[in-house]
Amino acid sequence: MARTSLQWLSLVAIIWLQSINGTNSNFPAYSSQLKYLLSISQIQLNNLAFASDAGKLFGWISGIAANHLPMWLVLILGSALGLIGYGVQYLFLTGHVSNLSYGAIFFLTVLAGNSICWINTVCYIVTIKNFPLDRQLAIGLTGSYLGLSAKIYTDIVDVVFPYSAMERAKAYLILSSVLPFAVSTVSAPVVKVINVVKTNRAKAAFILILVITTATGAFAVLGSLGSASRSLSPLTSAAGMAALLLAPLLIPLGLGLRQQIKQVVAARILNRLNREEKVYIEEFNNVSMENLESGMKEVNGELSQSYSGDDNVSETNETISVMEEIGVKVMLRRLSFWLYFFVYLFGITLGLVFLNNLGQIAESRGCSASALVSLSSSFGFFGRLVPSVVDYFFSRSKYMISRTAFVVALMTPTGVAFFLLLVKDNAELWLYISTAIIAVCTGAITSISVSLTTEFFGTKNFGINHNVVVANIPIGSFLFGYLAATVYRREGNAEGKCFGMECYKKTFVLWGTLCFIGTFLALILYCRTRKFYNSLR
Secondary structure: OOHHHHHHHHHHHHHHHHHHHOHHHHHHHHHHHHHHHHOOOHHHHHHHHHHHHHHHHHOHHHHHHHHHOOHHHHHHHHHHHHHHHHHHHHHHHOOOOOOOOHHHHHHHHHHHHHHHHHHHHHHHHHHHHHOOOOHHHHHHHHHHHHOOHHHHHHHHHHHHOOOOHHHHHHHHHHHHHHHHHHHHHHHOOOOOOOOOOOEEOOHHHHHHHHHHHHHHHHHHHHOOOHHHHHHOOHHHHHHHHHHHHHHHHHHHHHHHHHHHHHHHHHHHHHHHHHHHOHHHHHHHHOOOHHHHHHHHHHHHOOOOOOOOOOOOOOEEOOOOOOOOOOOHHHHOOOHHHHHHHHHHHHHHHHHHHHHHOHHHHHHHOOOOHHHHHHHHHHHHHHHHHHHHHHHHHHOOOOOOOOHHHHHHHHHHHHHHHHHHOOOOOOHHHHHHHHHHHHHHHHHHHHHHHHHHHHHHHOOOOHHHHHHHHOOHHHHHHHHHHHHHHHHHHHHOOOOOOOOOHHHOHHHHHHHHHHHHHHHHHHHHHHHHHHHHHHHOO
16 A cells, blocks of 8 residues: 555544543543442542543653554553453443452543553654644644544443433443454554655645544534434434544545556556667666656656645655754753643643533533533534644745644633633523533643644654643642532532532632633743744744
């Protein structure tokens, strides 16, 4: 198979991996049932949410593994951790494993959370190296599907267990265990770094996959909104999502078919040259098919397109622009790292903690948890996609958008959204609106952060550096989540349940304030990096 086809096939495989890798985002959908099944308090439940994020504290191990092991092996090892972590919990809830302590469940949740880091590390490294000139778009495209995970899992559960809440909780666990391992096993042979000497900016292929990705997101959003979701049966929704996930496969298949056609045309031209100009036979037999096409173009002028065949494609050996290429020890001594760390903490991490608590927030306000989870998943999908699209098209013009400025612009509405949750009139409507805003902005900053890490600290040690950055997620998850659980318990009844606006009022005020502090820190980071972005114009 031609290298171009292999490049795009690896991208499609990464899309599939990311679409099922967000297993921790399923937690709010079944957390209330898990709390009942395990007979645990709200604080203990919050600790399990923290445990899922705590796996990221050890994400740097996957970065080291990726530097020394084949990508397929790192992928299988990571998915195996999730198979064990979620699988044993499922066996416990179904009665096949007995006497499993709370501490053991906590450890298994940490193990399952860590598996996400392994799969993410492989996806990011392969994407960055296979598409260096379009890395932001490629990362955004693939990463956006991570935000769609909760929607995909919910669609499957709706088909299998549409009514029983307890059975749905068990179904989420078994799917979170088996599905990532199965997809990783299937994808492992093609998720690898392609040694591309020259990278072509394939505009037509990227536009096509953007159309498919946008259609997927639109379908997900429609399936998450009120009357539109009720008009689609669970089976129709799941089948439609499956078809859209398979659609990107058309790109590598089309490129492969076009290459086969080129080879047939080239062979016919070679036969004609063989008869008419025998003097060239020896030369043609010693060059590759790629050079053969170029040679025939020069001799006969019969082929008018290059190997990639895309319109408006330029070949270049450009390198990725970075501020400095440093390891983790030097990175920890940089002021820019700590500014970036706290911006991440008060932005992405706060948003994720909110989304992790959607189950209890929905219960306290009498809303459907699964509907909110699907809504946040769908809007998070678009949030992850938008920065990549903007970056891709602006990179072809004389303008360059500072990613740190983009972060400032996204942090502001996130802070506003937390305060909108305090509005009592039409509280349910504002809950849905705020959830959508927070999901979009959190997803967008998450997508931008991958490129920010490479720009600030380089690509050589990206696997370790970025996992150190995201280590703030479990820290924030514990601190912010514990606070939310404490307030919830204080406002709750004797059974440990809380209903009404007061359950999270103080929590939302604090989170909104911290988010605005993060916005100020992002502004400082922008001022420090403005010179770098000006140099790229």
